[in-house]
Each structure stands twice: as structure tokens, then as C-alpha cells.
Amino acid sequence: MNDVVQNRPLVDVKNLHMQFELHHRGPGSLGLRSRKNYVHAVNDVSFSIDQGEAFCLVGESGCGKSTIARLITGLERPTSGEIHFDGQRVDQLSRGEQRPLRKRMQMIFQNPYASLNPRMTVDEALVEPLKHHFPDYSPQDIQQRKTDIMRSVGIDQTWSDRYPDAFSGGQRQRIAIARALTVDPEFMIADEPISALDASIQAQILNLMLEARAERGITYLFIAHDLNVVQHFATRVAVLYLGSICEISSTRTLFERPKHPYTRALLSAIPQLKDDKPKYIRLRGERPTPLAPPTGCPFESRCHFATNRCRHERPRPMRQPDGSTVACHAVEEDRLDD
Template identity: 65%
Template sequence: MKDAMSDGPLLELKQVEKRFDLDQGFLETIKMRNGKVIREKRSVHAVNNVSLKVDRGEALCVVGESGCGKSTVARLIAGLLKPNAGEIHYDGTRIDNQSRRSMIPLRKKMQMIFQNPYASLNSRMNIQQALEEPVRYHNPGFGRGEVRDKVAEVMRSVGVDPSWSARYPHEFSGGQRQRIAIARALTVDPEFIIADEPISALDVSIQAQVLNLMLEAKDQRGLTYLFITHDLSVVQHFGTRVAVLYLGSVCELADTATLFENPKHPYTRALLSAVPQLKDDRPNHIRLKGEIPTPINLPQGCPFQSRCAYANDRCLAEQPRPVQQPDGSMVACHAVEEDRMVD
């Protein structure tokens, strides 16, 4: 059975939705509207009908503006949040409806690297203790020497001197802390890593080092990545495929080369136009106009309609569905579907 599943995607999201209720108690739901008392429960629609597949050995990058739902998607996959609708499958098994106890074996296969290296390490633990903890938890049969050898091996692999193991997190720079956080994720020999903006808190001079380290780990250990970022220049260097999110919905999904050479969705074009380029043939920066909708009150039709130069009546009334393009990319846009885009 396992062999039959191995041909499918390692991870699959099927029409996943996540809402966060703003009004918790009964009194918070009571509102005045046109002189009348009504009951209204408001929610933040963070993730809306997202479907994604991640194949073994690839690095799928999820990009978009702050607040578009990228980190929520990461936390849903990691099991830190439960979806309100849809399904999440890992290696052919549904995981979003499992208990915390039944998820324990999966924790060894799936690890997460967080955005802030200053907050993700326990300040009361030295580095040896921080790295030994997951090894002991997931490998109860390991002896003390085996645990120490494993920690030393992983520390060397990420460029951290094992002789530093008695030091505490505050004694390291941001880049060194993120290397240690990567080492902690690798100590249990995972096959899938969720990286939630792992370099955004680091100096630009250090970002390339950490990215290259993650790519080396991918090649040496056969890792699969879900890489969350808002930096498209990082995507071009790191990703095999890219999913572009806007207000919790996937508006474009394509191979990295295809997306950068021929972006189709108006939002993707605007994002890419803001990336500094040395070439002269790139289009000028596209300035988006209009109001940014709130995820509390989503537009009825296309979520991008209020900022799109190509929006028409259909865009205001009907939400677009992802449609496969001749080059293999998926685009959710009425203007692309009707060939109304003008280059």
C-alpha cells in the first residue's frame, strides 16, 4: 500500500479554509445597523478554498503580501491550527482530523523552521540541550552517546562548531541562531520541512548563506520544502514552483521559470514588476490602485477586483476558479480566461 502511495504528492491540500472569529461572546455579536439591533458574528477569512500539491524533492514557494494567509497555511499543514473546511493529506493519509497523539509519528517526518530565530529557541536551554531534546523524544531507544553523536553531526552539517554546544542562544548572532534552528529541525531526519519566512529577520549579507545551507540540506538529505516568503528574489533562487496568494486565495501557480518569464495574473505581474532587475526589457513598476479589501469583509467576486485594471462586471460578481494554461500554470482570473489582458 505504501509503495502505491509513493507515486502521489507528498502533501496535498484540498479546498482548505480557515476563519478566525473576532466576536467571541454573545454581547460582542450584538450590533446596531440602521437603527435596528442585529446579531452579527464577524470572522477573519484567512485562507479561502486553497488547493495545493507538493511533490517529493521539490521546493514549493508560497508568496504574497503581508496578511495574505501564507503563515496560516504553514500552521495548518504543521497541525498547529485546524481548518474550518477542506482536507490536508500527507503521504496519502489525511492528517487534519487526527488527534495530537496520533500526529506524534508524523512530527518526526515533518519539521518547521520559524521566522524569528530570536524567539524560536528556548533562552533557558543551551544549544546542546535544545538539540538533544527532539532527538531523545523521537528516538527513545538512543543511548547518551548516540544522542551526542547525532547532535554533533548535525551541528557540523549546518556550519556550527560542536564546541559551542554549551553556549546559550543570546550568545549567538541572528544568522547563527537560524542555523541552530535548522539544525534542530534536521536532528530527527525529517523528509518535509515547512520554512515560514526563515530569512526575513536576518541581515541581507546572511540571507544567502542560510538559503544555500537549506539548498545543500535539500540535496544531501532528499528534503522537500514548503517555503513561505514575501521576497520574490529569494523565490527565483530557491523554488521549483511558486503559489501566489492574495487575500487567502491562490491566484497563480506555476513553475518558477514559467512564472518569472511569463506571469499571467495581474497581481503576479505587479509583484514581479517591483523586483529590481538588471535587464532593460522588464516592464516598468506597476502601481496598484484602489482600496485593499479587508479579510473580514471579502468582495463577492474576485478578491483582487478593487485593485485590478482589467476588472469588469463579471469580476465583481463571480469568483474566478483556477484554470490550467497551455504552459502548465494555473491561473484564477477572468481577464486571463477571456484573453482580455493587454501586454
């Protein structure tokens, strides 16, 4: 896929941190005393998403991808850092102040069986956001808009009076996408939208989302762990490990010239038939706990190129000649084996 042409950012995330507080009860002099621990879910994450692109977050389960999505949509408030949408800072807005953004920013969730209200028919599910966000629409306008959206995503009009339990997972996800498109959003977050679907249905949903991007100019934040899907869908990719960004690159550059050791390990695990497929990289050790993240590089304990500097000094994201950004002392010191 061609590298994306740089435009002004629609979404700009700066130095984002998110900690979740955990309480543990322990013995004290006067009974039980609460001891606080924190899950460090997101650690100093920065990136921007240009208008019209498909920006993907990838990494292992529990690396912070979904937390970042919830922070951008306002479902969670960050511990520190800033989130800007179309030039406006949005992370400090109240629920009421966030309301105008709901029309411009929509989310598709991973589980198609939980994303729709089981007590609402397809017609009711599609009409509800139209009535909420377009109060001046006449009943005729609403029905026409609903019909146009259903046709555009391949939903049969006979589905209108049926409830979610009458549909398969792929059909439900198609309805969820239609529901998001009814309000004509500028930005859509898709959190593992095809991982719960059969392989035969995944391509249909991906193509539907690509068509929406081409026809409506929708900007995507796409969250995935399947790198084959990412290669097909993304314009740029950010690789996360333990709540930190290791590498940000155009899709083509990432798959042809990965730099960070963790990115290389991820790509080496993709099944391929090519003779020049990179040798599988087996990571050493175990992933650290987000309750006590390393003081140095998050990947240090599993990296074959780690040095004493990696153990004690956190790497800074550094711009590379090909436009990618990498946070790695070994890359900075040019000591990785090719």
C-alpha cells in the same frame, strides 16, 4: 531553475478554508450582546507539493501564507477542506495521532530570537528532540547524531554549552535548522526564515537549506515575500492574494511569463538593471478587508482589467498550456494586454 519533475505528492491540500471568529459586544435589550464576525484568512486553497521539491508561497503580508503553514503542521484546524500527507489525511487527527508526524514534518520560524528556548544550551536544544523521537538511541548514538548534524550545518562544537542569547540572529537560525534536521524530517516548512536577518547572512542560510534538500531529499514549503529569494530557491511558486491562490507555476515560467494581473504587478516591482524590465504596475484602490471579502474575484477592486463578471463571479483555477494554473477571468477570456 529547471522545472520540477512531477512525482507523487507528499503534501496535498484540497479546498482549504480557515475562518477566525471575532467577538464584538454591542447594546442589547438586556445588556451587552455578542455579535460574531469572521476573518476569512484562507479561501478555497488547493495545491500539492511533490517529494523533493521546494514549493513557495508568496504574497503580501496578511494574505494567509503563515495560516496555511500552521494548518498543514496541525497547529490550527481548518474550517473546512482536507490536508493529506504522504497519502494520509491529517487535518482531522487528534494531538496524540499527530505525534508520529512530528518526526517527519518540521518547521523553521521567522524570528530566530523566539525560536529557541532561552533556558536551554545548544547541546540541550539538539539532544531533546533526539531523546523524544528516538527512545531506543543510546547516549553514544545521540551524541554522535548531534555532532554529525552540528558539523553538517557549520556549527562549532564549542557552541554546545552556550545559551541562545550568546548568538546572533544568523547563528540562532542555523541552530534552529540543526534542531529540525536532528530528527531527519521528510518535509520542512520555512516561514520567512531569513527575513529578520542581515542581507549578508541570508545567502548563507538559503544555501544551507539548499544543501539539506540536495543531500537529504528534504521537501520544502517555503514562505516568502522577497521574490528575488523565491527565484533563487523555489521549484514552483503559488501566488496568494487575500487568502486565495491567483497563480501556481514553475519558477521559470512564473518569472518569464507571469499571467495573473497581480503576479505581473508583484514582478514589476522587483528592482532590476535590465533594459527590458517590465514597466512598474501601480495598483489602484486598497486591499479589501478579510472581514468582508469580495463575492467575485478577490483582486477585482485593484485590477485594471476587471469587468462586471469579475465583480460578481469568483474565477476558477484553470490549467494553462504551459502547465501553470491561473484563476482569472481576463486570462480565461484572453483579454490581457501583453
